[in-house]
Amino acid sequence: MTTDANAPWLIVGLGNPGPGYAANRHNVGFMVADLLAKRIGGSYKRAQKAQALVIEGRLGAPGPAGRRVVLAKPTSYMNLSGGPVAGLRDFYKVETAHIVAIHDELDLDFGALRLKLGGGDNGHNGLKSMTKSMGPEYHRARFGIGRPPGRMQVADFVLKDFSSVERKELDYLVDRTADAVEALVTQGLERAQSAYNS
Secondary structure, rough: OOOOOOOOOEEEEOOOOHHOOOOHHHHHHHHHHHHHHHHHOOOOEOOOOEEEEEEEEEEOOEEEEEEEEEEEEEOOOOOHHHHHHHHHHHOOOOOOOHHEEEEEEEEOOOOOOOEEEEOOOOOOOHHHHHHHHHHOOOOOEEOOOOOOOOOOHHHHHHHHHHHHHHHHHHHHHHHHHHHHHHHHHHHOOHHHHHHHHO
16 A cells, blocks of 8 residues: 555545435435535536546645545445446546445434444445445444444435434534544544544
């Protein structure tokens, strides 16, 4: 892995495109990406070589001291995320270890956050598609959504909007996840984990 401080990072929010999915639990990756987009400044544009919306800019210290990032939201559906992400990786010449996937995580309680490098997909279709396209050695920002109540099917649960109780905390938790991703890119995994893993 390169140690070049100017090597770009690819930050990918995972979700499903279209207004009908916008507030779903499965789309929390898009929510975090949109907040990071505001921090970077500018607006999304269609990627040239991949099914995705992208913003190029810097995170961290202002000016050239900031880290170069490409922030992306695939415009394919969640279970096809791997193709667009691999296309962006190749186009922008980003190492797989410099990719961060922001996604919902059933096995963490609502609002819990974990940063990690590599690992399995835990049944998450977006991660499954990314790993099939690129291997598992990319970073993940795992945003806890908890398990479905009672006998509700997982697919129904992740495609429902956050509850009214959850929405009271959601803005704060999305902001904290954006902070964690920024720390991962600018300070490294270990420092970001010690500050934000919950």
